[in-house]
Amino acid sequence: MKKLLILESNEAFAEELSTYFSKEGYDVCGVTDDGAEGLKLIEKFAPSVIVLGLLLKNIDGFSVMESARAGGKKIDFVVTGNFADDKIINRAIALGARYYLMKPVSAQIVGERVAEISAPENAPAAEKYERKRAGSLDERISNIFISIGIPPHIKGYGYLREGIKLAVNNPGIINNITKGLYPVIGEKFNTSASKVERAIRHAIEVAWNRGRVDAVNAIFGARVYIGSEKPTNSEFIALVADKLILESMV
Secondary structure (H helix, E strand, O other): OOEEEEEOOOHHHHHHHHHHHHHOOOEEEEEEOEHHHHHHHHHHHOOOEEEEEOOOEOOOHHHHHHHHHHOOOOOEEEEEEOOOOHHHHHHHHHOOEEEEEEOOOOHHHHHHHHHHHOOOOOOOHHHHHHHHHHHHHHHHHHHHHHHHOOOOOOHHHHHHHHHHHHHHHOHHHHHHHHHHHHHHHHHHHOOOHHHHHHHHHHHHHHHHHOOOHHHHHHHHOOOOOOOOOOOOHHHHHHHHHHHHHHOOOO
16 A cells, blocks of 8 residues: 655635545545655655645755655655746656646645656556556656646646547547547547647747747647647647657657
C-alpha cells in the first residue's frame, strides 16, 4: 500500500483529499497545513507520494521540496497552487513536482494524477507498465506545454493534452478531428465538442500571443512556424503526437 502525505493549508480541501485517497486504498500517513510539521512526517513515515500545497505555515511548499531533495528522499510530488506564473510552475517542476495543478481542482483529478505515477505494489506487471507509460506521456506533454507557454489553469490545457494522448495511441484519429477526437474529449470532460474545439484553439493562441514561437521551433527541431503564423488545432496535435511517437514515448 502506497504511503501518501497531504500538506495543504485549506482545511476543507485537505479533508476532501484525505477522504478520497483513503477510499482509494492509499495509506494516508498524515495531513497538515504546517510545512515544518510536514518535514517531520516525511522523516517519520517516508511517504512515496506527497500532495503538496505551496502556501503552508512556517515553511512553504518550495522549502519542503528543497529539504526533501537535499535529504535524498525519493518522493513523487503532486503540487497544487493558485499561481499561473510560469516561473513558479517551472520552479515546482525543477524541484521534483510530477504535476502542477491549478486550484480550484477536485480531489478526483488530483487522484488521477497520483494514480498515474503510483501503481500499487501488487498490481500486475502489465498494469504497472501501462500506468508508468501514461505517467511518462503526461509528464512529457506537460513539459512541452510549459516550454511553449500554455498555462495549466485554462480549460484548453487539459483538452489539448487529452487530444495529444488520443493521437499518440491512435494516429488516425487526427484525420477525423471534428467527429472523432473532439466528441471523445467532450465526453470525458462532460462538455460539448464545440467547446472542446474552442478551448483548444484558445490554448494554442495563448502560447503564440506570449511570443514563444522560437520555443516551439526548438522543440520540433526546425523552423516550423514564423512570426505570428499559428497552427490549426489538428496541425498542433499531430506535430506533438508525431514527436512523442518518434521519441519512443509509447
